[in-house]
Amino acid sequence: MICLLAALVVTACSAEKTDQHYYDRAVELVEQGEMRAAVIELKNALSKNPNNPQARWFLGKIHLEDGRAAEAEKELLRARELGVVDDTVLPFLARAMLAQGKTAELLKMDPGKLSARPLAQLLSVQAAALISGQKLDEATDKVNWALAVQPDAVEAITEKARIVLARGDADNSRSILEALLQQQGDYAPSWSLLGDLERSQGRLEEAESAYGKAIERWRNNTADYLKRAVVRVDLKKYNQAQEDIDLIKLRLPKYFEVHYLQGLVHFHQQRYPEAKEAFEFSVAQNKDFLPAQFYLGATLLELGNINQADIYLSGFHRDNPNSVAGRMLLAQIRHTEGRFDEVVKLVQPVVSSDIADINAINLLANAYIQLAQVKQAIGLYRKALSLQPESAGAHLRLAAALLLDGDTATAVEQLNGALALDPTDQSAYGLLVQHYAKQKEWETAEKISADNLERNPEAAKAHSIAGELHLAAGRIEAAKAEFAKVAELSDGDVFANQNLAAIAIAAGDAESAEQKYEVVLAKQPDHLDTLMKLAFLYEKQGREADMISRLNQAVKTNPNAVEPRTALARYHLSKGQPQQVAVVLGELLQTQSDNPSILDVLGRSKLALGEGANARSTLMGLVRAQPRSAEAHFLLSQAHALLGDERAMRVALKRAVELDANHFKARLQLGQAALTDRDLPLAETHLKVLKAVASDNPAVMRLEAALAQASGDSDKALALYQQVFGSTSETLDMLSVARQKWVMGESDASLAMQAEWLTAHPGDLTARLALASAYYSAGRLDDAATQYDEVLKQSRDNPLALNNLAWQIRDQDSERALEYAERASRLAPDSIDISDTLSVLLIKRGDYDRAARISDRILSRAPEKALFLYHRAMIDAAAGNRQAALKILKDLLQGEAGFTERADAEALLLKLQTGS
Template identity: 25%
Template sequence: MRISKLSSRITFGTWLLVAGIAPINYALADDVLAGQYYERALQAYREHNNEAAIIELKNALQQNERYVAAHVLLGDIYLQQKSLSETEVQLNLAKQLGADPSLIVENLAKLYTYEIRYNDLIKEIDPVKFNNELRPILHVYRGNAYLQLNQISEALNEFDSAAQIDPSHVAAVVGRANALLKRGDRKGADLAADKAMQIQPDDHGAWFAKGSIKHANMELEEALKFYDKAVELNPDHVDTRLARAGLLMDLKQDDKAKQDLEYVRKAYPFEPKAAYLNAVLLDKNKQKEAAAKELVAAADIISSIKPEYLSAHGSTLMLSGLVNYSLQRFDLAAEYLRLYVKQFPEQSGPYTLLATILLKKNEPEQAIELLRPIQIHNPQDSRLAYLLGNAFMQAGKHDMANIMFGKAAALGDGKGSLQAEIGLNRLAMGQEQAATQDLEAAYKQNPDSLQAGIPLVALKMSQGDSESALQIAQTLYKKASKNLTLLNLLGTAQVSHGQYKQARQSFEKAIELDPNFLAAQINLSKLDVGENKFDQARQRLQALNQKDPNNLDILVELAKVEQSAGRLDAASDWLERAKKLDLKSLPVLLASVDLNLKMGKVSEATAAAQAAEALDKNNLHVIDALARSYLASNNREKALGVFVRMADQARFNVKQLYKAARYQIDAGDYYEAIKTLKKAVLVDEGHIPSQIALVEMELNHGKPVFAASRAESLMKRYPKRAFPRQLLGDVALHDQNFSLANSHYQAAFELEPNTTSLMQLYDSLYKTNQPDKAFTLLEQWVKKKHSQDYVPMAAFANELLKSGNFKEAEKYYDLLLKQYPNEPQFLNNLAYTYLNLGNNKALSLAEQAHKLAPGQAATNDTLGWILVNSGQAEQGLHYLRNAHSLQSQDPEIRYHIGVALSKMQRNDEARQELEQALKANTLFNGRDQAKVLLEKLR
């Protein structure tokens, strides 16, 4: 079972049976009723009465719409019935509610196969994420998808991967036979099919493969015999039915062919091949009208399948220009940039790069021709004047060059202004590293320059260099201590550096100088919220609202305060007041999106996001809100499209590209995420978060060899930083070289002893069977150095639990809950601690944890197990079912289910659960008790 999200890698599961727990709370009544409906549905399902099961499951979901186990089972039944849209709804809901992916991934693969969504299957289903029981069949699904896309080599790789895990996996061998046949290697295909039949003589796939080979060799009668046997073994296999129908048509046995086609049309109404073949058969038998209808049906089916396509984007043109420029392929770079400026003539930035290239190519006349009209339309742009001056000088037109250089100087102040302008332009284009260098150079030339200093502070904060940001902010403020903007900037830098007390003093001083200085007031309210002083923040903003009731910024900030305080209705009231003032305010609409999503009002959130899009479709905050709304409404396809748009819109803004990639990762669109991250590192190879994310994505969802190579390159570039070592540790961990991983993590920790490197080292020590060292590492960190570092503290509390030191664990969970009073896993773990200490508060804490996090396996298991041990097995079983649906590979949960079923006298089911728990052959608390109970039940 997992502890807090603050330390998601750490797990525990140590449970004891105790008596004396209080009876069930009335608030659980709906869940109990839902559990009863689910148990009846499960019984009907096992008796193959799917219609009755559906009714019971719908009843269960009426009582508790978040009942994960019910969604999982309902999705399975709908898929059996080939109700694809209903299947997708249930699988998406289960996934959204946190269902264990291993329970739904195979059904998802089947669904994508039925819907001919082969690229989605390949992109979204990663066998590496699952255990060796599931991985072979997932490789086979991917192999078959590649086969349908005519990517034979990739298909063979998948089938071989499955066979490496399980050489007796007949579907992998059959897949190989089909792939070889499609490649034209009939001899190899025949050998593979024979091998499949040796492994499993009654496998329909092997018989189908043999039939396909005979069919390809034009041995039609022999092929028919194999197809007949395959259909006999599996009447529902669509490929065999279609192949046999085609063969029967060739053999002029149309009546038999018609039977196969009618079967497929009924069982697989979404299969266009069946409709098409049926049209051919009808036409062949002079049934023109019926044939035409079938062709229309086939066309309708095909039109419902959204084809995947790639389209060129302006950002790609610009990116190509930048890449080729970096490679000094100036001709290509110029070609791409010319295409770009034709599409986006309003942007001056690309013209400067194109002009620079033309000057490097010694083509000053072309540079002049390019820049003159742009400079006329942008007379205040010093960088254009400067470049045009260079072009005139290179062309030998010194008088014009002097005029342009004079304009550039006049636009600046001769003290770094031009450099700052160029830096700001690069910042606008998203070239953050280059912008930082330019602004640093400008600031060095003139430390009094606010033009360079203010954006440099913001850049340094965004890059995590809070110390440099604070130093610059302090320098700027000392030279202009009455400047409210600089005082507010100083406060912001102090917050970034963790100096909250000093930040509060800065903001308060700014308000003393000008009580109406709104920015400082709002920043103070944000500090209040960060310290959970919600009443103080509310009072501060309400006083401002009384003075200025029509100020939208204040109303929006009040809504955010109430939202943070958990007073969602009050937040809604403030936003309603803001809407009455301005229905088309972007900040109001975006705040409405956030609040409605928090309240579960998905349709309202989507409507607000769409209204914002109508106002400014290119605003990245709007695109962000729209994507989150689509995700919440289970419209994943639209959300993924918006994320791609976000990446395109980001153009050369590396931070926005990185943000888009993070969304794509969270949505599981790993293919697009890798593409976006590659763009980001091409734009700015010094953007470390993008580099790290790209290594992680290539390692886990792309090409691990690329990840290893990039990590090695980063190691050479940043030899004194920890993150390359951490990435190399991740690579070694992926290769199951635990000793090497531990070495890298140790080096990273020594270079930068922080929470991240500590927890990675802690984890690797466990993987290399050094639990004592892992415990000591945490103990020294928590007790001697970092008593306020709550992530290691949570892990240390967990270690105390595992060692049975409950009194000491209670002390640390009390500390954690003082800091995070509503953290469900800390409440859950303290409930477990109380369980072992005999404290009758265990049940109430478990209920509180579950209420806060009903979608976590740990809270369901804890509450269910406490109820089972208090004599309320039926009530507890509901939560244990949900826990299993969320974390199906945990044998301890199955043990708990077995105990509950045993107490309910459902001994056959209890025995099955206990057998599955013990089959895992892994240690879990209660394993010995499970063995004893199983022997008793046998």
């Protein structure tokens, strides 16, 4: 038994694998191309013997070939420490340093006593480092040294070709490489350099082939896989490019450039969401890699995310201002935003350069058209035509600009030139017909249209042009026939069906119009303009639910579109639901926060909500976006008014009428302000403009009546108020007549008129409260109380009725009066008038502290109002604060201003002074 155990032990020991065994196995695996397995075996060897120099060196070499330069450097340095000679280590160590960008350390490497071949290899690597730093003379010295010690050194000859190429002599570089590859065709970097040369000369097929040969000779050559993938993308060989990309991802899963290439493949295949993801990953890995920034911006632009595209393309342009592509894409964004002056700044340098970029010329010309600088546009379109004399489009664009400039004769020549080049060009036909129709030269227009139909009988656009001409000439049935033909030739044609719908609407046939819009939507369910037209049709018909449904459909299918959201927002405003506006606008509040339409409707909602500060902030943005919009300045004035900023309000109103003298609301408010200021001549000036604009408008007539009253012409004022009331039959206008009669001494007639109104309108609480106040002023206190009681029967929690009734009965029934005042204060806590009533009634209760606290709050908001100051003096006097009360009353009564309780204030002062 003991012998058996001994035998087993001996067998186990003899079967244990040594580090040499693992090393030998690694060599075999490398010869078979199994690099990963070889690495495992070498690590096994080093696990057995960490000081195995051969295993260290071999592992470093494999790491280098696999692109793991840092790991390679570590193993090679350790191998050198363990005694591996410099001839074997230094060439590979130099390559590892070059791959890591350790140029300074690489150039300090001492060749020492290297033999010829290793020395040539080291010098060649150092030359490569110098070339990358544009130190070509020093690199040449290294190459010459290498070739001196070994004339056939493939590495040195390759770097020599690289230097020649860097100096701009591509032909000589090619000659060197071709001669080298005929003699020594197995050196992968030579093929890689040839690929670079071919690519630089636009010979993409040859470049792809050269990179392929480099890869065949060095399978782990990731750099050449990347280069070949780029070339394959340029060649539109997307499937083959994807094969290279997939292989690179296995080796370098987070490398920014491979994800950039992946994005390019997706981008060119119009798979924009996938492209966006790839480019975003690339940028995240290397935020300074400009190509990924550019294409991420371009992708976002394709996806309609203009704001995000702007961020990346603006950054790209900032860092690379000489990129024509960057300027052009950013200019497209600025063009979409309507910032045409920015388009000019971006594109003008491109057009002024030696680059004959037709797209840049046309974009710049269009920007000048939008800026009303037509002559500059014409010059550019002429330049484009000189570059493309056989382009019908070039003739057409020039013609359109000439028409804008009034040079119709030359424009017609250009249009005829376009048609001579392309007899099917419907845009040219359209402009010609439109031109003659505008000149009322119907016969010529008809002849051109007929010629178009004869030449292009199956062209839907030809029939559209004919239909438009018939519409302009008032031939409705003929127009319908042509548009029907368009619909027949082009199923779901937007233009034809929308025109047929418009004709039906004009004829009062809403049902047919709806059917035409539905034809378009059956083909294009997300067609924004048609959805909006159908929604507006429903609005005219009073079909609110259908209108909202279509607007919601437009929002869902066009989430970045402003028009449907702002239409929904305006609907909610019209229904008194301003809080819904921000909800409807949704993410556009962030992505299109400077859009004028959004700022307009959002600002109106903030005004309706009484959010003065938010309204002002929003509407200041609107004014910045539309500085010459009278309506924008008017809306801003309303925000200032909400905040109590009278001066700023008037400044904004004045700016509004400067921009639009006939802006009704701004002019009306300025007239009312002038009347308040007793500036009657200015009020008269505003009234004159308003009457010229809308003489029969009730608001204008009210202003005229108020001006007549202020001017002392009571009879005219009464006549005008009566005229307004006769046209509106509104409560406020009835009350204006009643008040005017009152001030003219006809109090009985005034009271009778109000009572008669209430007989016909018993639920009119505004009128009833006004009558109660009038009864109180007339000394008919019981009648006043009766009216207040009636208000409270209909509206138990009416704070105004509670307050006024409390004040009226304060002496007869102080407890009930205080109860009413407390309720009124709870219902309207922000009303200082109601708070004032409560503070006075608390005096009768003897609750002086609470009365004083309420008075403090009132005076913090209205510190100079005489009535409130008198009531504070009452509180102080009742509380025993005689000196405080005396000071208030003396200061108050020194002035000339009158207030309703001045006599009572004088009596209180006398009482305090005499101590009676």
